[in-house]
Amino acid sequence: MAEPAQTPEYAVPALDKALDVLELLAERGGGLSQLDIATAIDRSPGQIFRVLATLERRGYLLRDRRSGLYELSLRLFDLAHRQEPLHALETAGLPVMRALTESVRQSCNLSVLDAERVRVVAQVESPADFGFRVRVGALFEIGPTATGLVLAAFDPRGAELADRRGVDPALLERIREAGHLVRADAVQPSITDVVVPVLRGDGTALAALTVPYVATSLSASLADDVLAAARAAASEIAADLVL
Numbered sequence: 001m002a003e004p005a006q007t008p009e010y011a012v013p014a015l016d017k018a019l020d021v022l023e024l025l026a027e028r029g030g031g032l033s034q035l036d037i038a039t040a041i042d043r044s045p046g047q048i049f050r051v052l053a054t055l056e057r058r059g060y061l062l063r064d065r066r067s068g069l070y071e072l073s074l075r076l077f078d079l080a081h082r083q084e085p086l087h088a089l090e091t092a093g094l095p096v097m098r099a100l101t102e103s104v105r106q107s108c109n110l111s112v113l114d115a116e117r118v119r120v121v122a123q124v125e126s127p128a129d130f131g132f133r134v135r136v137g138a139l140f141e142i143g144p145t146a147t148g149l150v151l152a153a154f155d156p157r158g159a160e161l162a163d164r165r166g167v168d169p170a171l172l173e174r175i176r177e178a179g180h181l182v183r184a185d186a187v188q189p190s191i192t193d194v195v196v197p198v199l200r201g202d203g204t205a206l207a208a209l210t211v212p213y214v215a216t217s218l219s220a221s222l223a224d225d226v227l228a229a230a231r232a233a234a235s236e237i238a239a240d241l242v243l
Contacts, residue, residue, distance in 0.1 A: 089110065114139065147210045
């Protein structure tokens with residue numbers, strides 16, 4: 001039997017350097033000098049000069065005129081949100097999320113799976129004097145987060161994700177049966193994450209709606225009331241998307 005044809009690998013050095021720069025700045029956060037960037041990606045400053053200039057000219061990088069430090073602009077984030085699924089999700093989700101925050105006086109956010117991690121794509125802050133916010137664009141691992149577990153539980157690749165990410169498959173099954181997850185936040189135990197899936201017609205999750213519930217003497221709603229409101233909101237988002 002003939003060997004299957006192999007896809008040829010074509011090297012594009014300039015593109016490799018540009019992607020190295022973007023990935024480095026995304027991982028590090030904050031500003032880096034040309035020398036810092038060159039050292040981190042194992043290049044000489046001269047090798048990346050044109051790459052940095054082009055990325056800056058095209059709007060992917062911002063350079064502080066005084067310090068000379070480079071950092072990512074929001075250009076990549078803007079491009080990602082031009083995708084129709086995300087744009088439609090935000091359009092349908094934000095009005096419902098605003099109504100939810102007004103009702104329960106808590107913040108909420110909407111997240112999707114992005115390359116087997118959790119990406120926050122929309123966030124509405126609590127109208128109250130207190131609340132817990134998550135940065136739009138933030139990226140989290142699946143296993144430690146309640147949001148990630150709900151997304152994995154209602155994903156067709158759930159078992160595969162559980163195996164690769166070290167998640168108990170039985171836990172995902174319990175989440176599927178319950179239709180939600182309420183548990184203490186992995187990073188801030190004083191916060192209770194109330195998470196419900198935004199479901200397609202086939203029962204898989206397009207996104208997860210999360211309310212990081214802060215219980216204080218000033219809280220307008222109990223956790224059970226927040227869960228009921230979040231479930232109603234997730235159903236409304238799904239209906240608006242006609243999934």
